[in-house]
Amino acid sequence: MFEKVLIANRGEIALRVIWACRDMGIKTVAVYSEADKFALHRRFADEDICIGPAPSAQSYLNVPAIISAAEITGAEAIHPGYGFLSENSHFIEVAESCNLCFIGPSSNSIRMMGDKAQARKTMIAAGVPVLPGSDGPISSQEEAVAVAKKIGMPVIIKASAGGGGRGMRIVRTEDELENAIATAQSEAEIAFGNGEVYIEKYLTSPRHIEIQILGDQNGNLIHLGERECSIQRRHQKIIEESPSPVLTAKLRKEMGLAAIKAAQATNYYNAGTVEFLVDDDGSFYFMEMNTRIQVEHGVTELVTGIDLVKWQIRIAAGEALTLKQKDIKLTGHALECRINAEDPRSFRPSPGLIEHFHAPGGPGVRIDSAVYAGYRVPPTYDSMIAKVMTHGADRKEAIARMKRALDLMILEGISTSIPLHLKILDDDQFQRGEFSTRFMEDFLKRVSW
Numbered sequence: 171m172f173e174k175v176l177i178a179n180r181g182e183i184a185l186r187v188i189w190a191c192r193d194m195g196i197k198t199v200a201v202y203s204e205a206d207k208f209a210l211h212r213r214f215a216d217e218d219i220c221i222g223p224a225p226s227a228q229s230y231l232n233v234p235a236i237i238s239a240a241e242i243t244g245a246e247a248i249h250p251g252y253g254f255l256s257e258n259s260h261f262i263e264v265a266e267s268c269n270l271c272f273i274g275p276s277s278n279s280i281r282m283m284g285d286k287a288q289a290r291k292t293m294i295a296a297g298v299p300v301l302p303g304s305d306g307p308i309s310s311q312e313e314a315v316a317v318a319k320k321i322g323m324p325v326i327i328k329a330s331a332g333g334g335g336r337g338m339r340i341v342r343t344e345d346e347l348e349n350a351i352a353t354a355q356s357e358a359e360i361a362f363g364n365g366e367v368y369i370e371k372y373l374t375s376p377r378h379i380e381i382q383i384l385g386d387q388n389g390n391l392i393h394l395g396e397r398e399c400s401i402q403r404r405h406q407k408i409i410e411e412s413p414s415p416v417l418t419a420k421l422r423k424e425m426g427l428a429a430i431k432a433a434q435a436t437n438y439y440n441a442g443t444v445e446f447l448v449d450d451d452g453s454f455y456f457m458e459m460n461t462r463i464q465v466e467h468g469v470t471e472l473v474t475g476i477d478l479v480k481w482q483i484r485i486a487a488g489e490a491l492t493l494k495q496k497d498i499k500l501t502g503h504a505l506e507c508r509i510n511a512e513d514p515r516s517f518r519p520s521p522g523l524i525e526h527f528h529a530p531g532g533p534g535v536r537i538d539s540a541v542y543a544g545y546r547v548p549p550t551y552d553s554m555i556a557k558v559m560t561h562g563a564d565r566k567e568a569i570a571r572m573k574r575a576l577d578l579m580i581l582e583g584i585s586t587s588i589p590l591h592l593k594i595l596d597d598d599q600f601q602r603g604e605f606s607t608r609f610m611e612d613f614l615k616r617v618s619w
């Protein structure tokens with residue numbers, strides 16, 4: 171087992187890794203930017219090193235600085251968390267060339283699944299259901315029109331190297347196609363340095379369901395059930411839960427087996443998530459694979475009792491997966507609300523000083539956060555400042571506990587998304603579990619403030 175791990179991240183996920191390492195008796199190294207001088211992950215790690223100015227490109231994406239920090243402190247492994255360098259295959263190769271272990275999958279797996287067009291081809295070959303679409307990146311306007319006519323409107327344009335909703339456009343008529351492709355290509359080039367895009371059939375009201383997988387370096391793979399992620403705005407998740415209100419035991423098994431097939435096709439190990447779209451008739455289609463720990467991993471931990479971060483570390487250290495598929499049981503129901511520093515009406519970021527902070531407790535409540543009273547939320551990074559999770563005997567109790575937790579949470583000095591979450595939780599359609607990825611679009615039209 172490792173004696174010291176460097177955490178190449180910030181915020182609540184950096185703290186989450188620190189807690190897992192402490193439980194395992196592993197020392198930790200925090201890296202931080204000048205903007206995070208007073209961050210909690212710096213305070214609670216065993217060692218800390220400043221790696222550059224506030225902009226991510228000069229700090230948390232600064233590969234030489236992070237590698238140097240690991241070498242100076244004698245760290246043996248690097249945990250990337252999510253975001254930043256977590257899915258950067260070049261970073262892994264550099265780390266490994268410096269005799270540093272990367273706590274995650276192989277660079278080859280990340281490269282294969284990071285190119286979304288290539289991932290489609292890989293899934294088709296593996297027998298995993300995919301949406302009808304182009305065979306690869308679109309090379310011309312004529313090809314785009316031909317594909318769109320073959321699969322029928324509406325279609326969605328996606329960046330081959332995409333993620334987070336960038337380089338993505340929904341096209342409902344052929345007249346919109348040319349401009350949508352040009353816009354998506356330009357956005358993808360700016361965001362990812364790769365302007366390639368491909369086309370898929372667009373489902374108008376699907377569910378977004380993801381399957382958590384875990385595998386060791388000996389080829390043992392299991393899935394840990396699903397997370398329902400349909401409550402999202404502009405492809406950014408707002409609320410996640412497990413189990414999904416609509417999945418039957420039969421469909422869960424089928425999707426779990428498909429997720430394992432997807433992982434086997436890339437010789438995948440460590441934690442990962444295979445994401446699917448589920449249509450009204452129960453048909454499901456591969457969307458993408460996230461080759462890292464997910465923001466919402468705690469939801470799965472609550473219903474399975476399995477610490478995913480600890481298993482990430484054990485697997486990276488070469489340990490065999492002792493869990494079998496028959497050992498995985500989903501108990502009760504769990505919800506997660508992502509609390510963002512933003513105006514709940516306009517979604518404008520709201521950085522600034524947190525004057526008062528109180529984290530709620532009580533039965534079935536878990537808070538993952540790195541903020542405190544007196545902390546100044548910087549404008550430089552993602553606006554998520556806390557994850558509130560609840561667990562109950564069933565979905566009704568999990569929702570009731572979430573409403574109680576959010577009502578009792580004090581976060582003053584900045585605007586947050588808490589009022590929006592409370593309105594969603596009170597919505598009849600949400601409470602019945604009758605929603606799709608279009609929920610927020612319709613909800614925001616009918617919500618009153």
